[in-house]
Amino acid sequence: MSKSSIQQLELKIDGQDASSLAPYRALLRERISSISEYRVQFQGGSELKSEDILFKKATIKITLDGRDKSFHGLVKSFSLLGVGQQGNIHYSVEICPQLFLLGLGEAHDIYGTSGQVDVLDIIKSELTHDQAKSPNKTQSKGRVGGNYAEFRTQGSYPKRDFVVQYAESDLSFLSRLMEKYGIFYFFEQGEGGEKLIFGDSPSCFPPSRDDTQLTFRRASGSISESMNISSFAKRDVAKPAKVYLQDYNWRNPDASLMLDVDVSGPGQGSIYGYGHHFLDKSEGQALAKVIAEAEYCHAHYFEGESDCIFLGAGQQFSQSEHPVSQFNGDFTVTEIVHEISLANSSLDAFEEMDFQTSYQNRFVCIEANTPFKNLAKTPIPKIHGFVYGVVDGDGDGKRAEINDYGQYKVRLYFDLRDEKPASASCYVRKSEVYGGADMGMHYPLLKGTEVLVGFSHGDVDRPIIVGVMPNSKLKSVVIGGNKTSNVIKSASGITVTMFDGDG
Incomplete structure (x- = not known):
């Protein structure tokens, strides 16, 4: 692996004297659509307390060949490692972009009942909580600044009137929606801090620039004086050949929603999915395309090693002078690990610290024109049993509003939002014991009636009233x-x- 000698490694943490923090080792991990993790070991002269470190803004700055690169975030974890022979204390911190805050805790929320929303509307609301109405979210409203994110997305996404977050963190909620619709995110690091970028196509990634126009040079084992790629290999993995999706839309019960999309390149077998919740074939085609592109880009990729500090997840670069012609061209980094070590004679060693001052990285990339889509790996909450709710409605009368399909508005008890009447729910279908064309049986429910709600295929976005439940106020007639x-x-x-x- 090629290595470059760094001139300086700095660590700054808000509220701490930077001159008293002596970092000597760092491992920085970045991946598209994942929270970056920056781990730094450092020596400090005085004893630090976790309450003075956790959640503080922090910056790691690397100086290499007279050029700087900084990594910003908040301190997520803090460890006291031990004491050196001369009494100096050694620590480590894990620094993450502030988006990690959305991964703390667990929440329930419902979107779309006050007006239809798409996935981008939900992302924007979750980042700042400007639209938050649930008590568990209003307490942290505005925790991520409005200027923190930039949307470079180009696609349009279906509107929905009922999207549920159920017993999951805000980050997990957003991650599963983005995986479904083919949206990704990455971080751009600047002098003043990190920027969260959302995209959905290769054009959303920053193109190769002067400091990422790289030359291939085999590793010599010595410290390099220029930034090069020293190792580059291609990986191809067996994958499915086709994606089939099927669904059912009760609004148009005779319509067939069966569709298929080919996965590019050779493959065997197929993926069959049912209940992805699409209303017509065009919506389903878009979802199937996302799955096919995710399978392709995770089965055909490249692995490399370099000493260029300006590579990062989501950054495009150009490689030249590789003896294999197909390895010359433009690529997009999908994940990277930066390794930094700084030998310092003033270090008060408390463990084996036999390392030299160097920088190196290992990365994974795809061809620049290959669409990046994340595999659907975030768990999707399922409700395989039932939840309780109450029939909702507007106005002063006892009668609930019923639409042309015989549906009701239902306020679910896990919903903590203080919505006005009839605004906490979409219209929900009601199961009946008898029905058909111009025939059936239906006893209208009054506002305030307790109902038992099930979910089609366990999908939290597809509720069905399956029965009425008596309680201490609304007693059974028997x-x-x-x-x-x-x-x-x-x-x-x-x-x-x-x-x-x-x-």
Whole structure:
């Protein structure tokens, strides 16, 4: 592996004297659509306390060949490693872009009931919580600055009137939505801090620039005086050949939604998915294309080693002078690990510290014109049982609003939002014991009626009213005192009673 000698490694943490922090080793991991992790070991003269370090802004600055690169974030973890022979204390910190804050905690939320939303609307709201209404989110409203993110997305996405976050972190919620629709994110590091970039096509990545126009040079084992790529290899992995998706839209029950998309290149086998929640074939085609592109870009990629500090996840670069012609061209880094060590005679060693001052990295990349799509790896919450809710409605009357499909608005008990009446839910279908064309049975539900809600295929975005539940306020018409009666009683009091005898 090619190595370059660095001139300086700096660590700054808000509230701490930078001159008292002596970093000597760093391992910095970046990956598209993942939270970067920057781990730094350093020596400090005085004893530091975690409450003075955690969540503080921090910067790692590397100086190599007279040029600087900085990595910014917040301190996520802090460790006291030990004490050196001369009494100096050694520490390590893990620094992450502030997006990691969205991975702390667990929440429930519902989007779309006050107006249809798409995935980009949800991302923007989750970043700042400007639209937050749930108490667990309003407490942290604005935790990520409005200027923190930049949207370079070019695609359009379907609008939905009911999108549920259920028992998952905000970051997991956003991650699974982005994986579904083919949106990715990465971080651009500048002098003043990091910038969160959202994209959905290769043109969203910053193109190769002067400091990422790299030459291939085999590793010599000595310290390099220029930035080169020293190792480059191609990996091809077996993958499926086709993606099939199928779904059902009750609004158009006779329409076939079966579709398929080819995965580029040779493959065997297929992926069949049902219940991805698309309303027509064009929506399904877009979802299947995302799956196919994710399979392709994770099965055909390159691995390399270099000493260029300006490579980063989401950065495009150009390689020249490689003896294999197909290895010369433009590529996009999808993940990278930077390794930095700084030999310092003033270090108070407390462990084996036999290393030289150097910088090197290992990276994974794809061809620059290959669409990057993340594999669907974030767990999707499923509700395989039932949840409780209450029939909702606007106005002063007892009657609930029923639309032309016989659907109701339902406020779910896990929903903490203080929405106005009829704004906490989309219209929800109600299961009946008998029905058909111009026939059936339906007893209208009143506002405030407790209902049992199930979910089609466990999908939290597809609720169905499966039954009515009595409670201490809304008691059953049959109780211990009339246990031998079969009773039907309407809201106006019309009653049909069938006495079954004492047997």
